Structure formats: structure tokens, C-alpha cells
Amino acid sequence: MLRAALARVSTFRHGVHPPEHKELTAGAPIRRMPFPEELLLPARQHAGKPARIVVKKGDRVERGDVLATADGFVSSPVHASATGTVADVLWWPHPDGTSCMAVRLAVEPHSSQIARERRVPDWRGLEPEQIVRAVQDAGVVGLGGAAFPTHVKLVPPKDRRIDQVLLNGCECEPYLTTDHRLMAEQAERVHHGLRIMMRCLGVARAVIGIERNKPDAIAAMSAAVPKDLDVTILPLTVKYPQGAEKMLIEAVLGVEVPSGRLPLDVGVVVQNVASAATIAEVFETGMPLVERVVTVTGRGVRHPGNYVVPVGSKLSDVLAFCGGLTDDAREIVFGGPMMGVAQARLDVPLVKGTTGVVVLTEADLRADEAMACIRCGRCLDACPVYLNPSRLGLLARKGRYEEMEAAHLKDCMLCGCCSYVCPSRIPLSQLFQVGRSMAKRRAVHGGAP
């Protein structure tokens, strides 16, 4: 592994390079969005078991108070992102396209929104278990989009040795600039969070992977590297999906995570830079995760920028703050345009995993009809996990889902590279999503779907 690290492979193989469009917001300093009149906080804002709502209608809560507690270890609590009154506990549209129990919070008008003093333990005096506990209690989840509870990755299984922490500052999705701005503006805080993580995992080494299209972030992060820590800032070639855990590990260490295994199987824990900054903030102020940086961007929104948004703010409020939509706005995507989810309504809340709101216009979208596959092989060249998307797509169209599983469908990350390059506009990753849900259904019901 040392040899591979010395070889300095600065990217992974395959992948694509879509137009970045980051210039819209890359230079925009992070600004705060004012508190909206009401917030909607879903109980499920993380991968894992949904949190259990512990407040009821009429309760008054302060900013940072618990609204829902973690239900088990792979779960994460939800906190009030503003001081106010619980107006309702109800089913509400979730940005992933489903519905979920949520707390509707009427934000107190004219409140200063300054929360009461919280006692903050010095992390240096804490045992790793106590740090993990504090991180879970603060509701910290992966802020890169997948929202996997951060504390779970701070507790490796006993039989695995973790050699190093890999901090993900790739932000490989087009348009998004939250991690970019965070690294450029709050490099010390990111390093502080990284230090806590390293202490917690008992590792001495860390690498921060940042794509080369963020020179100011690379400079700021390099300047802020603490003298007493073995932290390397590694600039990476710009390519999508470099921010995917397995791709980042290949880019930085030159090793492949075995199929069906986790990064810790190769001795690595991968965390997002924004998650690190949040951990630092938790131990600095005691305030749990109640707000995050969101890039609101695209040619369809009047004032693109990077904004600190209270978790649970409705899309309509965020858009109104950003000057509203232009007349040719056509599609609103939560997350980046490659893997993000298009929204059907404006009353969905922004959640912890919402990295960006990208408003695409007619000109950005291509409405070409799908044509037949001409077997050009571009999808094979693009697939970062070396699948044969052309064949998988054919199997999906014929409903041969069992064969798709035999062809390693489970290794697909749904990154969308194959659909992106397909000259025949075959919706490959959509077909694979269908194949995946059919596999899940078969696993639940057994036998034929």
C-alpha cells in the first residue's frame, strides 16, 4: 500500500468529464439565508433507520433541541433548526420522491435565534466511544449527498485495522461548490474535524483528495495543515465520479476495494470535508447539525450562490431568497445533475443530504428520444466499475433481472456515466435502478417478482 501511495495515481480509470458549470458559484462566498416562516424536518434524513419523533403538536423547541431520536446505532437524530413551535407532525413529501413523517415547525417570529449556552466537553479528554456518541447525538451525517451516519464510520469492526482517513474534497458533480467554498473559507475547521476523526479512529495518517479545479481550496487547505499531523493534500485530475468512495480510494491509493466490500476492508475510512467541518463545529459550539451549506445554482435561478440554509427549509423559500426562477427554468434537481433527484413540487424541504439545488433550463436539457444501441462501447469506456452497461441495459429491457445480477448489477453505483455518454440516449442508469428494485423485491418476496 505504501508503494501505491508513493506512485501517486492522481485519478481513477474510466469515468467522464461533463462541463463543470462551477463558475456560476465558485467565487461566491458562503452567505446565510434568513430563517423562513416554517420548517419541515423529516424523520429520515440519513441512510439507515428513520429517527423516532419525540415531540408533539404544540411543543415549544429551541434551536438545537431534539425533535427525533436515533433508532438504533445506524440511525441519526433530528434537531430543531430554529426556535419555534411544533405546528404539526405529519406525512410530508420527501426530496427523494417518497413521503416521510416530518415535524412542521412554526418558526418564532422576531426571535434572535441565538440558542442557549451549551456545555461543550473538550474532545481531547474523551474516549473514542464518547466522541462517537457525541457525533451521533449531534445528528452528523455524510454531507456529500449519501447522508450515511458519520459516527458509524468512526467505529471500525474490531478485526480490521484502519491505516488512514481519506477526506473527500473532490466535489466531482458539476455545478456544486459547497465543499469548494468550505475548504477555501474554513480550512482550519476542516482540519480540526479531521484531527478529531483521526484521534477517534487511532490513525496517524490522512490524505485529503481535492480536484484540481479548486486551486484556491487546495492552497487554503495546504496552508492550514497542522504541523504535528501527517496530512497530505493530494490534487486530483478533474473527473466524475471521483467523489465516489471506491473511485477516490483508487485515485489516492491505487487499490481497488474488492467487489461487495467496504473501504475499511482496505484499511481506509472515507469522510466528506463538510462532515469533518461539522464535527469540528459540534465540539466548538455544541450546536448539532441544524444547517448546511447548499449551492443554489443553474441558469434557471436568478441569484446563484452558496448559502447556509437551515435544515428543513422549503424549496420555495430557498428559491424566493435566491431571486426566484427564470422564465425558462424547467427542471429542479436536488444534488448534482449527474445523480441528483428532480423535484416535482416546491414544498419539499432541503434535508441534511441536500448538497445543491440545481435549476436547469430548456437549453441544458436534451429531450432526444432513445434510439437503438449501436454497440459503440462508449458506456464500457465510461463505467468506473468496468461493467458492460450495454448488455445490462439489454437485459433490463427484456426483464431478465436474474441475469443482470449475475452480470454484477450490484456493483453499479448508479453514477450515470453510461447514460451520460450514450449517443443513442438510452436511459441506462434508470434501467439499472429498475433492475435493482426488482432484485430487492425478489429478495423480500422470494422467487419470481
Add this chain to the structure above:
Amino acid sequence: MSEPRLLVTASPHLSAPLSTSRVMWTVSASLLPVLCAAAWWFGISALLVLVAAVGGACTAERVFGRKGTLSDGSAVLTGLLLGLSLPPGFPMWMAFVGGAVGIGLGKAVFGGLGQNVFNPALLGRAFLQAAFPIAITTWARHHQGFFVLAGDTLAFPFTTPHPLDGTTSATPLGAFKFEGKATGLFDLVVGGTGGSIGETCDLAILVGGAWLAVLGLLAWRVPVAIFASVAGLSALLHAALPADGAYRCAGPLTMLWSGGLTLGAVYMATDPVTSPITKKGAWVFGAGIGALVVLIRVFGGLPEGVMYSVLIMNALVPLVDRATQPRVFGTGKQVAARGGPEAKS
């Protein structure tokens, strides 16, 4: 804020600009140097044959194909490639029939674009070879003047072709096989020989192919593998077979630059639909074509074998693909070796 009409589609929400019809039209456009060379060497007859072949292909696409498929450009490309592989002076009506058969039997019956097993242009040519064996091996003399109609270009359908006394010439491969006569390398490369309309000027074909390669539209592994295997095998046989024996093999340079090899390697064998989708498969496929070409040219009854070589390898594509599937990320020996002790399951 008024509620906008929102579009909800699956991710990814962006796509690369290249489209399939754009690929087809660009490949067709890249044939321009070849068309110019054809017009230079064979005059108006060549262009008339091309028009007829394209017309036949497009007519069949319009009749048998799904609505709107004519605009994807694949029928035009098939017609062009078929026309380029026919002799100058070939009756136009036959070329029209060839184009129609290529699209009709070569593509439409399989379900249209992307579904066919065999290269449609070569399937059309194989049909013509079977149906009109004399016409397709009658090679009008090159460079007779632009407006001189070569041979039977305008022959009325189903009439007996006229014998072309004094106006025909042998192809370099035919001359070598049957008369033991060699052709100069310069003539072979620039196209000053008898042969099919678009196959004689290798230089023009390579220019078109290079342009496609620059645009990233050429499956370059296939022609490279073909050229390498033809050069290697013919060098071997050239050294091994006596020059006056029953079977003789020309040197690698002659083998590479004569006949339809360049046109076949750069434009026919690279048809994505009928060639392997994997990179490893492309090498196997190309090497197979090259080997078959040499074997047919040296040991077969015909002087030329590019068409049959490509068609035979087309049939083997599913097998080649199956045998060369990519190694999935995180599987195989390399991973176990590099992953270290942590990777054991």
C-alpha cells in the same frame, strides 16, 4: 412565486452532445476524400453507381424501416459503403438492387438499426456477387476521362451485359494471382489501378479514417489489428511459399495496399453494430479478419477475400464478446494481490 411547469426525469440530467445520427452523418462526411478519389479515377460512372446504391438503400429503409429512421443517416452510410465496394461501370440498376437488399435483408429483417448481425453493405455486396458474378468482376479501366461512361453503367435492367473489349483491366490482386504480375507500390497507394470505385486510393481512405480518429469516432483497434495481422501473416507466407509454386503470396506491402483491405479495415470492419463491443474483442476480431484475408487471397479461388473475412468474423462477434467481457472493478486476481490481508473474505 407562480408554480412553474416542472420536468421530472431520472438522473443523470445532463448528456454528452454526441448522438447516434450525428455519428452516422459524420462518418458519411468523412468519406468525402474517398468520393473525390473515386471521381478522379473513375469519373462520372463511379458517382452514378454511388447514387444508385444510396438510392436503393434509402428506398428500402423508407419502405421497411420504422418511421423517421431515414434521418439517422445509417441507410445513406450503408449505400455509400456498398457503392464504394462495387466496380466502376457496374450497372446502376444492380447497384440499386444491392443497396435495397443490404438494408432490407441485411438490416430491416433483424429489426433495424443496431440489431443486425452482418454488415449491411457487405451483405448487399455478397448478394450481388452471387447474383451477378460477371458484372461484379468486370473492372472498367481507370482514368479514361471524367465524362466517359465506363461499361454498362446505364444498362437497362435484366439485359445481358456487353463484353467490354479493350476497356477493362485486371485488379492488382487478380493480376498477381492469375498472371504473377506485380503492381507498383505508388500506383497501389494513390489508386491508379483497376478495382472497386472506392478501394483503390488507400491514401484517401486513410485521410478519412484519420479524421474520424481525431474526432474519436474510429474504432482504431480494429484496423490496426487487421493491418498487423495481414502484414505479419503475409510476411511469413511470402517467405515460406516459393514464388513459382501453385500458391504464392505477395509481400506484406502489396498485400496491405491492394484490393479492398484499407476500405474494409477502416470503414467496414469498424461498423460498431457488427463488431465486438469490448476492446480486447476488437483486437481478436481484427486479427481474425486479417488472417482470413490472407488465407483467402493465397489459398482460395478468389483473388480477394476482404468481404467474406469481415462477414465471417461478424458471425463470430457474439462469441468474441462473450469471451472478452471486462473484469469487474474489485474482482479478479489483481485485487486479491493488491488488497492485502484485509481483502480476504
